[in-house]
Amino acid sequence: xxxxxxxxxxxxxxxxxxxxxxxxxxxxxxxxxxxxxxxxxxxxxxxxxxxxxxxxxxxxxxxxxxxxxxxxxxxxxxxxxxxxxxxxxxxxxxxxxxxxxxxxxxxxxxxxxxxxxxxxxxxxxxxx
Numbered sequence: 001x002x003x004x005x006x007x008x009x010x011x012x013x014x015x016x017x018x019x020x021x022x023x024x025x026x027x028x029x030x031x032x033x034x035x036x037x038x039x040x041x042x043x044x045x046x047x048x049x050x051x052x053x054x055x056x057x058x059x060x061x062x063x064x065x066x067x068x069x070x071x072x073x074x075x076x077x078x079x080x081x082x083x084x085x086x087x088x089x090x091x092x093x094x095x096x097x098x099x100x101x102x103x104x105x106x107x108x109x110x111x112x113x114x115x116x117x118x119x120x121x122x123x124x125x126x127x128x
Contacts, residue, residue: 065128067105070113072122074099082110
């Protein structure tokens with residue numbers, strides 16, 4: 001009875017699978033266990049790379065924020081330096097010389113909008 005059920009109904013079906021995948025740039029026939037191992041290894045690499053990327057971006061943002069906090073603490077002097085400079089490049093150079101900032105930090109200060117100078121925005125900088 002069981003064999004007839006399998007044969008005449010959809011209780012059992014079989015199909016062929018050709019599990020060929022690229023492994024280290026070469027096509028390889030994989031069994032299910034090897035395929036799962038390679039997939040887990042791939043996901044591990046993806047998570048590692050994404051985490052390193054996120055860390056690098058966070059470190060870059062922290063570097064810029066350090067410069068913006070220095071600028072907000074000395075806002076009157078920063079504004080006078082920027083206003084008295086003839087070009088943005090000159091303002092960047094003068095900020096680097098005066099506050100020992102990096103070029104990235106100085107560029108962020110020069111490109112900063114005036115609305116970021118308000119007290120609420122300064123609190124956001126410190127909390128970030």
